[in-house]
Amino acid sequence: MNQVGVIIVDDHALVREGLxxxxxxxxxxxxxxxxENGLEAVRLCKRLNPDVVLMDLSMPVKSGIQAIQELVGEGNSLKFLALTAHVDAEHVFSALDAGASGYVLKNSTSEELVMAxxxxxxxxxxxxxGISGEVAKGFLQKGRGQSCQKLDSLTKREKEILKNILTxxxxxxxxxxLNISVKTVExxxxxxxxxxxxxxxxxLRAYGERISSRGIFL
Incomplete structure (x- = not known):
């Protein structure tokens, strides 16, 4: 069995040690x-190259959201699990929109954490x-609507270029x-x-992965 490398990020030592x-x-x-904060998390991820990062959202120096955005923007293939006590739609939307692949509550059981x-x-x-179906539904509708609006603004040729870049x-x-010049592609x-x-x-590739996870395809 391949080992899954995990990094734990939380500003409370007891939480880190417990996990x-x-x-x-x-x-x-x-x-x-x-x-213990997002800044340390970014440095640690670059050095240790984990598979999954358990990321608290509310931390000093650099928040979990900011850390996820930075690492996703650099093209890392990391999987992020937001680890928080917040169950409101705003926090769920922010975490998933930043690039998190999951949302785990701090009162979850150890079995749920491993499953996540x-x-x-x-x-x-x-x-x-603990995340209500309505919150999940709201995220998908919100994300799908915004993404579709952006994709609709692309020309047919731009969509062809995007599809090939994502490939x-x-x-x-x-x-x-496409039988066009490199300058035209650029x-x-x-x-x-x-x-x-x-x-x-x-x-751009991270964006493509997010819209695919929402059931939106070019």
Whole structure:
């Protein structure tokens, strides 16, 4: 069984130690390290390259949301589990929109925590049972509506460029596939990134993963 490398991020030492103790005895899960704020979390993730990050949302220096956004923006393939006591829609929306793959409540059982880790490792989204169906439904509707509006603003050619970028093709390969110049590809790419509010190819791919998780396809 492949080991799942986990980093625990929380500004309370007792919470960090408690989670470490829980995960220590789980087969296939290895706690690589712990951090007490988002800034430390970013540095630790870059150094240890974990599979899953248990990320508290409300922390000093740099919040969990900010840390997730920074790491997602750099194109990391990490899976993030928001770990919080907040059950309101605003916190759920913020965490998932930032790039979290799951939302776990701090009053969850150890079994639920392990299930959440394994769920996101399987490429699925995990929402704690304490999160109401209406909150989840609201997120999907909100996210789908906003994403669809952005995608609708793209031209047919820009959508073709985006689809090929998300597939992994480089500019020259896209130019050959669509029978256009590399300069034209670069122009279309710049336009679609501006419309989607992304600043790099890594952010563009992260955006593609998020809309796919919401059931939106090009």
């Amino acid at each position: 470490k103790t829980i995960l220590k005895y789980q087969d296939g899960i290895n706690v690589l390290g712990m951090a 880790i394994r769920t996101v490792m399987d490429g699925k989204v995990y929402l704690a049972p 992994g093709y480089k500019n020259r390969e896209i130019a050959e596939l 122009k279309h790419r710049a336009n679609l990134m501006k419309k989607l509010g992304t600043k790099s190819i890594a952010e």
